Amino acid sequence: xxxxxxxxxxxxxxxxxxxxxxxxxxxxxxxxxxxxxxxxxxxxxxxxxxxxxxxxxxxxxxxxxxxxxxxxxxxxxxxxxxxxxxxxxxxxxxxxxxxxxxxxxxxxxxxxxxxxxxxxxxxxxxxxxxxxxxxxxxxxxxxxxxxxxxxxxxxxxxxxxxxxxxxxxxxxxxxxxxxxxxxxxxxxxxxxxxxxxxxxxxxxxxxxxxxxxxxxxxxxxxxxxxxxxxxxxxxxxxxxxxxxxxxxxxxxxxxxxxxxxxxxxxxxxxxxxxxxxxxxxxxxxxxxxxxxxxxxxxxxxxxxxxxxxxxxxxxxxxxx
Amino acid sequence: xxxxxxxxxxxxxxxxxxxxxxxxxxxxxxxxxxxxxxxxxxxxxxxxxxxxxxxxxxxxxxxxxxxxxxxxxxxxxxxxxxxxxxxxxxxxxxxxxxxxxxxxxxxxxxxxxxxxxxxxxxxxxxxxxxxxxxxxxxxxxxxxxxxxxxxxxxxxxxxxxxxxxxxxxxxxxxxxxxxxxxxxxxxxxxxxxxxxxxxxxxxxxxxxxxxxxxxxxxxxxxxxxxxxxxxxxxxxxxxxxxxxxxxxxxxxxxxxxxxxxxxxxxxxxxxxxxxxxxxxxxxxxxxxxxxxxxxxxxxxxxxxxxxxxxxxxxxxxxxx
Numbered sequence: 206x207x208x209x210x211x212x213x214x215x216x217x218x219x220x221x222x223x224x225x226x227x228x229x230x231x232x233x234x235x236x237x238x239x240x241x242x243x244x245x246x247x248x249x250x251x252x253x254x255x256x257x258x259x260x261x262x263x264x265x266x267x268x269x270x271x272x273x274x275x276x277x278x279x280x281x282x283x284x285x286x287x288x289x290x291x292x293x294x295x296x297x298x299x300x301x302x303x304x305x306x307x308x309x310x311x312x313x314x315x316x317x318x319x320x321x322x323x324x325x326x327x328x329x330x331x332x333x334x335x336x337x338x339x340x341x342x343x344x345x346x347x348x349x350x351x352x353x354x355x356x357x358x359x360x361x362x363x364x365x366x367x368x369x370x371x372x373x374x375x376x377x378x379x380x381x382x383x384x385x386x387x388x389x390x391x392x393x394x395x396x397x398x399x400x401x402x403x404x405x406x407x408x409x410x411x412x413x414x415x416x417x418x419x420x421x422x423x424x425x426x427x428x429x430x431x432x433x434x435x436x437x438x439x440x441x442x443x444x445x446x447x448x449x450x451x452x453x454x455x456x457x458x459x460x461x462x463x464x465x466x467x468x469x470x471x472x473x474x475x476x477x478x479x480x481x482x483x484x485x486x487x488x489x490x491x492x493x494x495x496x497x498x499x500x501x502x503x504x505x506x507x508x509x510x511x512x513x514x515x516x517x518x519x520x521x522x523x524x525x
Numbered sequence: 526x527x528x529x530x531x532x533x534x535x536x537x538x539x540x541x542x543x544x545x546x547x548x549x550x551x552x553x554x555x556x557x558x559x560x561x562x563x564x565x566x567x568x569x570x571x572x573x574x575x576x577x578x579x580x581x582x583x584x585x586x587x588x589x590x591x592x593x594x595x596x597x598x599x600x601x602x603x604x605x606x607x608x609x610x611x612x613x614x615x616x617x618x619x620x621x622x623x624x625x626x627x628x629x630x631x632x633x634x635x636x637x638x639x640x641x642x643x644x645x646x647x648x649x650x651x652x653x654x655x656x657x658x659x660x661x662x663x664x665x666x667x668x669x670x671x672x673x674x675x676x677x678x679x680x681x682x683x684x685x686x687x688x689x690x691x692x693x694x695x696x697x698x699x700x701x702x703x704x705x706x707x708x709x710x711x712x713x714x715x716x717x718x719x720x721x722x723x724x725x726x727x728x729x730x731x732x733x734x735x736x737x738x739x740x741x742x743x744x745x746x747x748x749x750x751x752x753x754x755x756x757x758x759x760x761x762x763x764x765x766x767x768x769x770x771x772x773x774x775x776x777x778x779x780x781x782x783x784x785x786x787x788x789x790x791x792x793x794x795x796x797x798x799x800x801x802x803x804x805x806x807x808x809x810x811x812x813x814x815x816x817x818x819x820x821x822x823x824x825x826x827x828x829x830x831x832x833x834x835x836x837x838x839x840x841x842x843x844x845x
Contacts, residue, residue, distance in 0.1 A: 248626050248627070248630050249626065249629050249630040249633055250626070275605075278601075279599055279601050279619065281598075281599050281601075281618075281619040281620040282602070282619050282620060282622050282623050282626075283623075284620065285595075285619075285620035285621070285622075285623035285624070286623040286626070286627060288623070288648060288649065289623055289624065289627045289644075289645060289648050289649075290644065290648050291623070291626075291627050291630070298601075299599065299601040299602050299605075299619035299622075300601040300602060300604065300605035301605070302602050302605075302619075302622065303602050303603075303605030303606040303608070303609055303611070304605070304609065306568050306569065306570070306602075306606070306611075307568070307606060307609045307611050309569050310568050310569040310611070313569055324609075324610065325609060328608060328609050328610050329608065329609075
């Protein structure tokens with residue numbers, strides 16, 4: 206029996222743990238359901254930031270410093286684009302551009318995003334399955350004091366400066382979950398579902414906003430383990446803590462626990478937060494800051510151990 | 526009175542003389558009508574090879590060795606594209622790619638090719654006007670023994686190896702000539718029209734195949750001077766001589782003279798061909814091989830002198 210693992214992931218932070226998981230489970234047994242709410246058209250090109258970060262991270266092509274984009278990237282395209290008076294707020298590296306041009310061409314030729322992504326994984330030697338949450342369009346929108354912004358306008362162009370009042374995921378309600386994602390969540394040999402330490406509101410909620418995916422998680426027999434992206438009230442990277450405060454929430458693992466309470470079985474918090482009382486959810490602590498490759502593997506092991514432990518107790522409960 | 530000059534040009538060979546002309550006439554008085562029969566969609570991107578060669582040559586950005594593309598170009602996009610299993614027979618450099626992405630975006634946004642090209646010239650500091658022959662689609666097709674090929678398939682993918690039996694320019698008959706091109710050819714202060722030493726069949730004939738442009742040339746009061754791209758029966762570059770032989774023509778300046786006889790007033794042939802008898806057209810010889818920048822300027826001067834001399838004799842003829 207080959208046991209499988211499913212991860213839900215956004216971009217950089219999630220991809221780090223996905224890589225750790227991919228390295229500690231048997232090859233080809235990990236599926237990552239990727240957020241596509243950040244996807245957008247830029248310069249006419251179909252850009253899928255979270256999928257690309259996963260593809261580059263899992264293939265070893267990722268830039269090790271910034272975590273997104275490709276290592277040893279060059280920027281001659283952007284310099285020439287600036288000469289032509291085009292927008293340059295979204296940086297597309299020369300090699301990275303191949304991904305967007307290829308994706309745009311294949312989508313126009315009638316391929317689905319998931320087909321293109323699977324082909325990418327084959328071409329780049331990635332054994333992990335990277336599954337877009339849906340092939341339908343879903344957008345993450347952010348309401349600021351000056352109105353609604355597309356996610357990338359908020360995240361990249363405005364550098365997360367505007368205060369966020371509300372989030373919306375238009376398209377999610379009507380989106381068809383990727384059948385492979387539903388199948389992966391229904392696998393009788395599923396060992397665990399891992400909600401990566403991505404931004405709960407910007408990266409994970411768009412996935413959970415797709416009714417069929419949320420329902421598949423609810424009925425999933427395997428333990429669901431989330432990792433708090435907040436350590437001692439602060440985000441490891443990105444706007445999570447700032448966003449929580451702007452939404453009227455207290456940035457901290459408690460709020461993350463509350464947010465995921467209806468979905469998860471276990472929350473993994475950082476060692477620093479080990480003493481926190483988190484009512485309503487089983488809590489395990491581990492070192493969650495992933496600086497080195499070993500950190501990622503160790504967190505992956507800890508998360509899977511937490512899932513296995515939950516399964517063990519859960520099966521004990523069921524004993525007559 | 527500012528006298529103007531119009532050139533008709535394809536890619537590399539034509540752009541060399543266009544640069545020479547731009548350097549010897551007063552700034553901003555040269556218009557180049559560019560062949561767009563080579564234009565095509567590649568990887569979903571709108572590519573205009575002859576316009577781009579003119580833009581890069583006239584802005585000083587061109588690769589001085591190959592004559593097309595940009596100097597100091599890098600190829601990381603192509604390498605990444607190959608990793609993704611995409612076609613790589615048409616080489617797009619990293620910086621060059623900005624041109625195609627920008628053009629594709631602006632065409633999709635409703636701009637015309639001529640508007641985009643004019644904007645490029647402004648952005649890159651080109652005083653010469655580069656005028657696409659039309660904003661309508663015209664294709665150059667090549668019939669080989671295995672059937673019709675799109676121009677770039679023949680020229681780049683097949684490297685001009687298949688024997689050519691016939692040429693066609695679908696779209697040309699119905700295409701609207703660019704109004705600015707017609708206006709330039711009708712300018713009362715027009716000093717000369719120069720048909721650059723481009724391939725007559727692949728680069729100039731698509732321009733002449735547009736009825737309004739051919740008519741404007743016929744009624745043009747200024748002298749029309751062509752430069753033979755064939756020297757001593759051989760092409761300086763590219764498939765001109767091979768193509769002529771395949772079409773049953775004897776590669777040589779005589780055949781070029783015959784080809785242009787109904788349009789031009791003067792044919793400039795190379796010094797080596799100075800002794801040739803070319804019935805039906807006035808002939809002038811000059812050094813037509815353009816290796817250095819000085820060569821280009823000298824040929825430009827010689828061509829304009831030939832036009833001026835023709836104008837002088839022509840005005841003498843008209844004296845009572």
